[in-house]
Every structure is written in structure tokens, then in C-alpha cells.
Amino acid sequence: QVQLVESGGGLVQAGGSLRLSCAASGRTFSNYAMGWFRQAPGKEREFVAAISGSGGRTFYADCVKGRFTISRDNAKNTGYLQMNSLKPEDTAVYYCAADRSPWFSGRYSSYSIYDYWGQGTQVTVSS
Secondary structure (H helix, E strand, C coil): CCEEEEECCEEEECCCCEEEEEEEECCCCCCCEEEEEEECCCCCCEEEEEECCCCCCEEECHHHCCCEEEEEEHHHCEEEEEECCCCHHHCEEEEEEEECCCCCCCCCCCHHHCCEECCCEEEEEEC
16 A cells, blocks of 8 residues: 655746655555646646656656656655646646556556545645
């Protein structure tokens, strides 16, 4: 069993930056693929970014490419999402997720493949 805890959310102005962290406990999530998703009020949960267990491959939703960077430090059992040039439309609750597969058990952008989820952290971007 893996427990994930997100942190780093908050209120920022448009154009600002935030760095989200996803700390894993219970067991290492080294070699567990992970992803970040977000959900805004009234909208479906959407894929943001994903990274392979080793950190060697990354994937991004088109709307965040060039602005967000996903990374991980497996020695610390922690994943990160660096968010730059934030826009009001980035406002959402952000969730990290882990897949027990060392790669991905399915399509990385599908939330249904992930086995563990954090509680979410609110990101609010004001204009």
C-alpha cells in the first residue's frame, strides 16, 4: 500500500509559479509510474502530466507543455510538478497518482489506471 500526500498548492497571480510535491509513504514508489491530474469545479478530472518509474520518460497535456515540468526524486519517494506561467484556467484541485506498474498499466492519461491517489491540493490562479 502506498499513501500519497500533495503539498505546495496555494493562491498565485497569473504568470506566477508553484511547485507541487507528492510525498509517498508506506512503501517506496520507486519504479512506480506516476501522474498528475486536476479537477476544476464542474469539470471532469483531466490529465496534466505523467512520468515513468525511473523518471526517464515524461508526458504532458498539450495545454501545459512548455509551462509545467514533472519530475521525481526516487531516493526521497517524492514526485514534483513545477508549474510556471500559471493561468486562471489552471485553477483546480491537483492530485498526484501512482501506478504499481514500473511503466504504465494502460494509457498514462487515463485516471482509471492509477492505483493510489493523494488527497489533492488546491491551486488558485487569480487574474
